[in-house]
Amino acid sequence: MKHLAEAIIIAAIILGSFFYCSQKKPVNTIRVVGYASGDYDSDIMKWNINVNVVNNNQLAGQVDLHKNLVRLREFLKEINLNPTDLEIKPSYNYANYNRDGNISGYTHEQNYSVAIRDTARFAEIESLAYDLSVLTLKGINVRNSNIEYFISALPDVKKEIIAEATKDARDRANEVAKVTNTRLGKLLSGRVGVFQITEPLSVEVQSYGIYNTHTRKKQISVTMTGEFQLK
Numbered sequence: 001m002k003h004l005a006e007a008i009i010i011a012a013i014i015l016g017s018f019f020y021c022s023q024k025k026p027v028n029t030i031r032v033v034g035y036a037s038g039d040y041d042s043d044i045m046k047w048n049i050n051v052n053v054v055n056n057n058q059l060a061g062q063v064d065l066h067k068n069l070v071r072l073r074e075f076l077k078e079i080n081l082n083p084t085d086l087e088i089k090p091s092y093n094y095a096n097y098n099r100d101g102n103i104s105g106y107t108h109e110q111n112y113s114v115a116i117r118d119t120a121r122f123a124e125i126e127s128l129a130y131d132l133s134v135l136t137l138k139g140i141n142v143r144n145s146n147i148e149y150f151i152s153a154l155p156d157v158k159k160e161i162i163a164e165a166t167k168d169a170r171d172r173a174n175e176v177a178k179v180t181n182t183r184l185g186k187l188l189s190g191r192v193g194v195f196q197i198t199e200p201l202s203v204e205v206q207s208y209g210i211y212n213t214h215t216r217k218k219q220i221s222v223t224m225t226g227e228f229q230l231k
Contacts, residue, residue, distance in 0.1 A: 028230040029188060030176055034169025036161045037221035039200055042149035045116040046213075047129050050144040052109040058093065061108040065091055068140050072112060075138045079128065087113045109143070117152075122216065148213035157220060162192055165224035173228045185229030193223035 051068045055061035073083040091110040098104040116125055126147060128134050135142040151157060170187070177184040194209030200219045204210060212218065 028182070029227050030173050030184075030230055031225065031227045032169050032172040032176070034165040034167070034172060034224045034226060035221065036164035036168055036224075037219060038157075038161060038164075040151055040157060040218050040220055041119075042151050042216050042218060043117065043119055044150040044152055045119075045122050045125060045216075046148040046150065047114050047116065047125060048144075048146050048148065049112045049135070049142060050109065051112065051141055052107055052143045053141050054096070054105055054107050056105045058106050058108075061093060061106050062091070064141075065108045065110055069110070069112075071139050072135075075135065075140065076114065079124075081114060081116070085114050087115075089113075149216045149218070150213060151218065158195060158222070161195075161220060161222050162224060165192070165222050166190065166226065169224050169226040170228070173226065177230060180230075183231040185231045188227045188229055190224055190226045193225070196221045 049072065051065065051072070053061055053064040053068065055064055069088070073086065076083045076086060089111040091108060093106050093108040095103045096105045096107055116122070129145045129147050132142055132145055135145065166187075169190075170184070174184045194207070195211075196205050196209060197211045197218055197220050198204055199212055199215040200217050202212075202219060
């Protein structure tokens with residue numbers, strides 16, 4: 001048993017020494033930043049509508065606000081949009097004051113939105129959304145109307161762009177390897193940057209990323225910092 005124990009200790013020392021030497025063996029690496037960008041069309045339009053009414057009585061103001069909702073639903077039917085698709089956010093109100101500091105009335109507001117996925121109707125809805133008189137003539141007290149655009153397949157698009165940025169990083173690293181008379185090995189680590197989703201031809205970037213929802217066409221870009229082994 002004594003000899004067996006000694007053999008185990010000696011084997012452990014040899015294995016530990018080998019592991020230590022392996023860890024100390026220098027590894028040549030190169031770190032590069034890859035980049036990828038592409039232009040994409042949005043396929044979801046979100047029409048946001050803000051309605052407000054002013055009334056001297058809080059209860060009467062809420063009634064007027066509900067009447068606006070009824071008219072808005074009727075209008076959506078007229079333009080062949082489903083009223084049940086209307087997203088309704090909680091209403092809120094605030095007091096208005098005169099010069100003497102007394103309450104002169106109350107303003108009641110509510111925000112609505114409806115998503116349109118038929119891209120063939122985008123231009124039509126845009127013309128309605130940006131002409132406030134269209135809603136006003138229907139008896140709707142609209143304060144603001146705007147549109148946002150989204151890409152339904154954004155998660156898949158991001159994967160594609162990351163793959164392209166990774167390939168670009170490898171291509172850049174390979175060029176450096178050629179100049180230094182070395183061969184490029186495997187990717188040891190990679191870090192994806194934040195996505196910049198902007199309008200086309202934009203040079204705007206933010207450290208925390210951008211998601212511009214105000215333009216139908218979008219430019220999506222990302223960087224990928226990769227560390228490669230050099231042989």
